[in-house]
Amino acid sequence: MGKRATFNLQLATFNMLGEGIIKGMAETARNFVGSYVSEDRLTTVQYPEERIPQKEAARNFPFLLFDGHDPQAGLRCVACQICEKECPPQCIYIVKSKDKKPDHIGKPQLYPAVFDIDTSVCMSCQICVEVCPFEAIKMDTEFELSTSNRFDGLLLGKEALSKSNEYYRKIHPTEAAEVDARLAEDKAKAQAKAKADAEAKAKAAAAPVAAA
Numbered sequence: 001m002g003k004r005a006t007f008n009l010q011l012a013t014f015n016m017l018g019e020g021i022i023k024g025m026a027e028t029a030r031n032f033v034g035s036y037v038s039e040d041r042l043t044t045v046q047y048p049e050e051r052i053p054q055k056e057a058a059r060n061f062p063f064l065l066f067d068g069h070d071p072q073a074g075l076r077c078v079a080c081q082i083c084e085k086e087c088p089p090q091c092i093y094i095v096k097s098k099d100k101k102p103d104h105i106g107k108p109q110l111y112p113a114v115f116d117i118d119t120s121v122c123m124s125c126q127i128c129v130e131v132c133p134f135e136a137i138k139m140d141t142e143f144e145l146s147t148s149n150r151f152d153g154l155l156l157g158k159e160a161l162s163k164s165n166e167y168y169r170k171i172h173p174t175e176a177a178e179v180d181a182r183l184a185e186d187k188a189k190a191q192a193k194a195k196a197d198a199e200a201k202a203k204a205a206a207a208p209v210a211a212a
Helices: 003-034 082-086 127-131 165-171 173-211
Strands: 062-066 092-096 112-118 137-139 162-164
Touching (some): 082 092, 082 127, 127 137, 162 165, 165 173
Parallel strands (some): 062 162
Antiparallel strands (some): 092 112
């Protein structure tokens, strides 16, 4: 590379860095002056006494959803273990139940006898949420999870992970509304199909009697 080319490269680098520094200083000055006239420019928050509301799209670690008021009966998870298999850091551990229990609408379902997530390993990638076919696992916004015990203290079991659908609606209202609408539509289709099947069976059973 010739001297002229080297000089041009150095000049371009200097101009680029100089422009960035000037823009940064201008933004700092704008916030400093604006903080005296506009609350929007008050970028410093006196944490933990003051807290900035979490964005709806924020995510940290996964949690398990349950319907109704009983975390055991209403847990949506049926221990299919898809999330466990797809988890890149392998931080999910599930033991499937040997029996079935009625869910919050009375339908017998398998359930996770054990469902653990090691948050010290979890990378918050959200793959578990994307692959779950039952809308049973979602991403939390809670971030104050520090503990002096970095082993058992960061290993969350089923009881600690279970949170209500009302909580989900509170932290992710838009997403939760879409999920609720989709589940309601699927439920209506299943009920319509069950009704149609029952009517078809009734007609089939009545046909020989009418023929006789």
